Amino acid sequence: MELLSGDGNEYRRKLLSMGLQIGGSGKARNLLTQYIQTTQVEQRVRCVERTGWHGNVFVMPDRTIGEDEERILFQSASATPGTFRQKGKPFTWQANVAALCAGNSRLVFTVSAAFAAPLLYLTNTESGGVHLKGDSSEGKTAALRVAYSVWGDPSLLQTWRSTDNGLEALAAQHSDCLLALDEIGEVDAKIIGEATYMLMNGKGKARANRNGALRDPASWRVLVLSSGEKTLAQRMSEVGKKPMAGQEVRLLTVPADAGAGHGAFENLHQYTNSAAFHKALTDAASNHYGTAAQPYIAKLVEHHDKVAEWIKKAQREFAHTHVGESAGGQVHRAALRFALIGAAGERATKWQITGWEAGEAMQAAVTCYKAWLAQRGGAGNLEELNMLAQVRRFFEAHGEARFTDWSRPASDSDGHNARTIQRAGYRKHNTANATVTDGRGEEVKVAETHTEYFVFPETFKQEVCAGFDYRVVCKLLVKRCCLMVEGKSYMRKERLPGGEGTAHCFRITHKLFEGGGDE
Numbered sequence: 343m344e345l346l347s348g349d350g351n352e353y354r355r356k357l358l359s360m361g362l363q364i365g366g367s368g369k370a371r372n373l374l375t376q377y378i379q380t381t382q383v384e385q386r387v388r389c390v391e392r393t394g395w396h397g398n399v400f401v402m403p404d405r406t407i408g409e410d411e412e413r414i415l416f417q418s419a420s421a422t423p424g425t426f427r428q429k430g431k432p433f434t435w436q437a438n439v440a441a442l443c444a445g446n447s448r449l450v451f452t453v454s455a456a457f458a459a460p461l462l463y464l465t466n467t468e469s470g471g472v473h474l475k476g477d478s479s480e481g482k483t484a485a486l487r488v489a490y491s492v493w494g495d496p497s498l499l500q501t502w503r504s505t506d507n508g509l510e511a512l513a514a515q516h517s518d519c520l521l522a523l524d525e526i527g528e529v530d531a532k533i534i535g536e537a538t539y540m541l542m543n544g545k546g547k548a549r550a551n552r553n554g555a556l557r558d559p560a561s562w563r564v565l566v567l568s569s570g571e572k573t574l575a576q577r578m579s580e581v582g583k584k585p586m587a588g589q590e591v592r593l594l595t596v597p598a599d600a601g602a603g604h605g606a607f608e609n610l611h612q613y614t615n616s617a618a619f620h621k622a623l624t625d626a627a628s629n630h631y632g633t634a635a636q637p638y639i640a641k642l643v644e645h646h647d648k649v650a651e652w653i654k655k656a657q658r659e660f661a662h663t664h665v666g667e668s669a670g671g672q673v674h675r676a677a678l679r680f681a682l683i684g685a686a687g688e689r690a691t692k693w694q695i696t697g698w699e700a701g702e703a704m705q706a707a708v709t710c711y712k713a714w715l716a717q718r719g720g721a722g723n724l725e726e727l728n729m730l731a732q733v734r735r736f737f738e739a740h741g742e743a744r745f746t747d748w749s750r751p752a753s754d755s756d757g758h759n760a761r762t763i764q765r766a767g768y769r770k771h772n773t774a775n776a777t778v779t780d781g782r783g784e785e786v787k788v789a790e791t792h793t794e795y796f797v798f799p800e801t802f803k804q805e806v807c808a809g810f811d812y813r814v815v816c817k818l819l820v821k822r823c824c825l826m827v828e829g830k831s832y833m834r835k836e837r838l839p840g841g842e843g844t845a846h847c848f849r850i851t852h853k854l855f856e857g858g859g860d861e
Contacts, residue, residue: 343379346375346378346379354371385413386412386413387412387413387414388414388415389414389416390414390415390416390417391416391417391418392416392418392561393416393514393518393519394460394463394518394519394563395460395463395464395518396410397414398410398643398646399414399643400518400639400643401414401416402426402636403425403426404416404426407636407643408646418515425495425498425515425516426493426519426635427494427495427631427632428494428631428632428633429495429629429630429631429633430629430631430633431633432633432634432637432695434630434633435491435630435631435634436696436697438626438629438630439626439627439630440453440695440698441697442611442619442626443488443696443698444609444697444698444702445608445609445611446606446607446608447600447608447705447706447709447710448596448598448600448606448607448706449488449606449623450702450706451472451596451703451707451709451710452472452474452489452567453489453687453696454683454686454690454703454707455489455565455683456489456492456635457492457638457686457687457689457695458565458682459518459519459521459565460638460642461653461686462518462564462565463518464642464649464653465649465650465682466650467679469541469543469562469563469565469566469592470542470566470592470593470679471538471541471542471564471565471566471567471593471594472568472593472594472596472679472710473526473569473570473573473595473596474486474568474569474570474596474597474598474606475570475571475573475596475597475598476571476598476599476605476606477571478571479605480598480599480606481598481604481606481607481620482569482570482598482606483499483524483525484620484623484627485567485569485598486499487499488624488627489520490522490627490631491630491631491634492520492632492635492638493520493635494631494632495632496624496627497628499524500523501523501524501525501528502523502527502528502529502534502568502570503525503529504529506533506536506537506540506547507547509537509540509541510540510546510560511560513541513544513546513560513562514560514561514562517561517563517564518563519564519635520564520565521567522567523566523567523569524568524569524570525569526569526570526572526577527570527571527572527577529577531577531580531581531583534577535578535583535589538574538589538592539592542564542592544562544563545559546559546560546561547559566593568593569598573595574589574593574595584809591672591675591676594676594679594680595717595718596710596713596714596717597713597717604616604619607619634695637693638689638693638695652689653685653686656681656682656688656704657677657681657682657685660677660678660680660684660704660707660708661677661681665677670726673715676711677711680707680708680710680714681704681707683703683707684704684705684706684708685704686703687703687706687707688700688701688703688704690703691703719731725810726818729814729815729818730822730854732806732808732809732810733806733815733819733824733854734854736805736806737850737854740766741793741795743762743763744762744764744765744766745765745767745768745769745795746768746769747769747771748768748769748771748796748839749770749771765798766797766801766805767795767796767797767801767847768795768838768839769793769796770793770794771792772793772794773789773790773792774792775787792851793855794851794852795849795850796838796847796848796849797847797848797849797850798847799848802847802848806848816832816848819850819854820832822853823851824850824851824853824854825848825849825850825851833847833848834846834847
């Protein structure tokens, strides 16, 4: 009714943009205004601006699946026509697309991720994503196209090449659905970190309306499938930024290479090489798409009150079997997402949508989880792994150049010049006897030399621990027996060679270079 105020041009503009034909006379315009103002409305529908779950119904641009007390329709000015279009039948998608995915862990996993997207709401799970990282022509984009064929036309596959405002609109259009974004290298490296947080946090920017008051920000729930030749961390490092662990656990990097010599593929079925299989796969996805999601959602609506229990049980079993007791909280969070994806694929299989063997989807999730864990470097928290890596890197880069040899602190009789440029401290070589087993299985004693580093306080705080709180780094090093302490102090009072007397320093042990208790 607010639009009817004034001369009414604003409401007529909207109706004209939707196809209404209005006579050119002023009388016709006045009659239309009078009709709208006086007509008694008997039926109403609720219009929503995002796809996905709204109560017990699932809203798509062209249909609403399920029943509720009120009728709900999708209506958004930013919607892309044809995003969820269909071609073929569910059984033709199963026979031509899903069948080729069988036996290929990355393909089964990405298709299962497409089925996992609507489960976020039902299981009260946070948004998240998986990034396929690999070299060109490994099959990353093909995997995304096949996954997108569950929901719609793969030719409409989106890319990362967008502004953060554009990504907001895409996320709202794909809420509770799969959001596939190809080529992470195309997005501006300056915004990729913030864009990832925004997508996974499920809420857009706060904006003002025409009156200056705050509008409700756009909101969504998405499961993102991404691909690219670089990781999130590598893109952020291009502009001198360091990713937070929270960003990387939101977008989990899985190597696209499945290790079978065919890029992202392991089973080429009847095709002679990966190129022929790649073409057959993309051709199949281009001719059969958009028909698997709706029967799957119909099943979710039918079993609305049971789905969460099924998925939570699968996640508990996954964690019990594949996540060690010493694993960090970030690994547990990631494992829940891998398990969610595997369980979604198993549900789609049980409901005769994929045609796969029982257990294949979960096994693909396990394979990808292990690949993620291996490239990550361990099951500890990522901040700790990054701290250890940075500390080791400092000594690997500067161990000889910036640390004076303890036994030769100054020039001696043979003319050796021990002057150290930008000295960071001293290095000391200690020799100790160790018992090892020789080639005949017999124990023998050998002499082993270990190196310790005595680091000056400010160098340790400002350079070795750059970007981290040095106290947190020290606590980690002590826990892993890499730092010798003195009472409650992380620094020790040491008598340095060469007549320098006694000074406080951080004493790094050889345990740092032997793994230091890495998990």
